[in-house]
Amino acid sequence: MTDNPGYLVSKVLSKEEVAHRCFKIGFDSILKFQPGQFVMIWLPDIDEIPMSISHSGPDFTGITVKIVGEATEALGSVSKGDRIRVRGPYGKGFEPSGERPLLVAGGIGAAPLLPLAKQLAGRKSKIRAIIGARTQNELVLTDEFSDLGAETEISTDDGSAGFHGTAAELCRETVGKLEFDSIYCCGPEPMIVTIVEIAQRNGIWGQASVEKMMKCGIGICGSCAISDRLVCRDGPIFDLAHLDELHSMNKIF
């Protein structure tokens, strides 16, 4: 398929269960990407779905998938050697910034933040990460963040590990105690809404990864529109200030 170099049929190289019904999968394509960008992964006869790139190496690219329905179930069921079709990367990634960045992940939201943490670590930023989940066995990629030197705190909604409460609540507490010059987040919408508010109130610049239904992924169908922006082309990473503006106009969330 030389005519469309962005479309790659790739072989699965590795698969590892990193949390309850959550898998880290590496495939043999080398993609030049920015943290926060995503790919569209096609599971034949089922669906094609967006996945953030969560890790990479010299000879592979990887995603981390949380099983929530039919397509993610199929993706979580691939075996080493299976073929999947990947196209991308698409969208606009995070802009790494700040000497003391705070990363806040809710659930599988840790996936796009991991390569950002790696990039920030390379810039010698003093990273603090909050990884939240509903319960202990759903915490994703916490060791990976620690291994990059991020000071990592965890939160669980049910108190089974770490802070008892949501990642957003822990974020509020943390921002009250320590100084940060940037906040990056990805997770459920209520979490993003809260963090937008925390960042605005404390005058901290930041970005969030936003989810919308993706069809084309290439900015032509309008499925992922928020106002006049397209999540697949202008996002999925948006400045918190912009999200605040959209939120106040009732155009998002």
Added chain:
Amino acid sequence: MNVSIEVELFGQRMKNPTMLASGILGTTADLLLSAVKGGAGAVVTKSIGKKPRDGHANPTVFEYNCGMLNALGLPNPGIDHFEKELSKLKGKEIFFIGSVFGSDGSEFSELAVRMERAGASAVELNLSCPHAKGLGAEIGSDPESVEIITQAVASSVEIPVIAKLTPNTSDIVALGKAAERGGADAVVAINTLKAMAIEPYLRKPALGNVIGGLSGQAVKPVGLRCVYELYEALDIPIIGAGGIESGIDAVEYLMAGASAVQVGTAIRGKGMAIFAEICAEIEDFMRSEGYKEVGDLRGLAHD
């Protein structure tokens, strides 16, 4: 030399002959406005039906350098919701055309009336989507249905009625004439060409719906031929579409007989700014070739 690219289409003035084609980002009021900001003379909404519709399963697109396939399957929020979206355009200086699809004349008419009420300057009948069962090209490739549906709509609304034709036929002129007989004020040619792609390493068709529609550069010669043939046979204006990426592409369509042009797939690469770019290139062409009015280009390729 002063050149003018203003056009008059069924009695309404457009600041230039370019339009946003239906289905390309026309899903929200803000996106339609961004096309106007990008320089479009008019914008066509996504095709809207009576009820919300999810469309086909992904993958819904497949790209080539020379074009793309789509099998979105007319996903849309339904007219009830879309009417609210369009109300955000009230009071804005915008020439918008409401695109609708249905399964028969009464459904088309009902939707057209709603579009008229929502402030549409004209209504475009999608008689040509090649990948939706019982809709679009499935009814739009039969001249009799085209005439009946066009007539039903034309007798229900005051605003101009535009029939969008399918190239997936051996005789597009018969479809154009049927639309004209039915009372259409203009036709659009072309919608996408029925096509498919196969992913050899997975041994599968590459679109969820298997069959989709080809658009972009690859279809320009087909679009030009359709407009050329229609111009010879019809009295009503023709709006050209298919693979227009530059001012020169647009000029070719005008010379084939188009009064205006629609741009879709090319937005993939360049965004909405492409409209201003195309207009500037049309003006450059007119200056260098000595034409004052863009209308003077119309049909020049005919004897």
